[in-house]
Amino acid sequence: MKVVFLGTGAGLPSKERNVTSIILDLLQENQEMWMFDCGEATQHQILNTNIKPRKVTKIFITHLHGDHIYGLPGFLSSRSFQGGTDPVTICGPPGIEQFVRTSLQISQTRLTYPLEFIETRDGLIYEDSRFKVTAQALDHGILSYGYRIMEKDLPGALLVDKLKEHNIQPGPIYQQIKAQPAVTLPNGEVLETAPFIGEPKRGKIVAIFGDTRYKKDHFFLAENADVLVHEATFSANQSGLAKDYYHSTTAQAASLAKKAKVKKLILTHISARFQEDEIESLLGEATLIFPNSVIAKDYTWFDV
């Protein structure tokens, strides 16, 4: 699992940072990529990566501000033009479907694949055999969500050495041992399987927040996450501005990461007001509170 940043700027594109889009690369897990927000020129950013639009099958929109959605009609059209046929599911606040359908209809764009919409609300919004996604409303004036992506725990590996010690040799019986709480061996013995299976592998957790003011209740959504992606539109000494404009400071994002006991904090949505040489000091404000913090740049990616 990887998190890839396609756009890490706030509000307006700049030469250094495009507006928001993030890819959660699940190619290893389920051969899909999931997109979080799709600001204008996200498809242009993708041209500089090896991401294939047809691999993107789910798009989660945090909120409807233009810098998070204006790239969606173009991305969807180009995905079609490039021959994508797998369906796409778009999860987002009410209004996203009208925006997308109006844009496609007025431009007479007929997609080569089906499009499905799910209206985001608090709680479970998606689940399959491998993943679960929940959402929680944040505090951004406009309805804005954070998403918590949870990989389900993977069953532990068979303890082959231990099975051999018990004279249980490899064969179809191994599959049964893995799948069932007890099995009957060829010699008639009933074997409880639990002692022969290793610890389950804890699934990864990634929390990706939309734009928001700091509010301590938000820590639920990020609790124990391997990675928390959080906005940091303002510096630590601008908490007044952050409140007025419904955004967060570096220090507030770091406090939340600490409270939620996440493993790593990735800051994004960096304002163009900050010159590149001020980024170090923004980062310092975060690491003071939560040491394992980083600030994303366009095209940086992180293993989870």
Next chain:
Amino acid sequence: MKVVFLGTGAGLPSKERNVTSIILDLLQENQEMWMFDCGEATQHQILNTNIKPRKVTKIFITHLHGDHIYGLPGFLSSRSFQGGTDPVTICGPPGIEQFVRTSLQISQTRLTYPLEFIETRDGLIYEDSRFKVTAQALDHGILSYGYRIMEKDLPGALLVDKLKEHNIQPGPIYQQIKAQPAVTLPNGEVLETAPFIGEPKRGKIVAIFGDTRYKKDHFFLAENADVLVHEATFSANQSGLAKDYYHSTTAQAASLAKKAKVKKLILTHISARFQEDEIESLLGEATLIFPNSVIAKDYTWFDV
């Protein structure tokens, strides 16, 4: 007057060519810039120029395909964010207003300036003291227009030497001579002014075509233009494809330029199927028919 190309590609953005947008720079004439089409990431392209979004006061849309309009909501929002206050007029086929208003409304974008819409149809669509713009429907499946921008002829200069020969010395009388067919001089003499005024300066004419199939009637819109901007999505030997997809070939655009007796032909809307080293041969196909042809690249500009 200058024509600046912000995007010269067809359909999809590529690393070399963005989707369509053209600026007609009228800063010298009336301190405005007019935009023709606004594909996705036009505002990003502008970041690499010295064009100021607040100077763009009119936007003409040729047709509603996504590669010609998806940059509009972002451009308008950023123009607002950067403090533009002058009104913007958008001229385009029916549907453009719904697209723009839906996008702005769903993203809760409140512009700092008024927005006005004019529905493009055949004939005169705009006139002020300095310019006249007419439109003509082309042949692109979807309703697609070409625009003809005509600068009005400028009155000739006063022939000062000739006035002095007649003992008419500089003073307020010169303004009257310029403005009136006849004036009464201080000595009572009535002077016909025409012989003292030079030839009127012919206004410039620029024709900017939307995507279209070749049709010889289109030459009316380009007749005697100083510059014709025309698409060339296909090469000379692909006229079958051009017809099927409602586009033109290099040779067709050149034929139109010849028939319309324009001074210069600028080809754009170049497909990413062509490598950069094939561009020379595309150009050769055009110059064979109409010698004063060029192929635009992103960021190239031309004096008119």
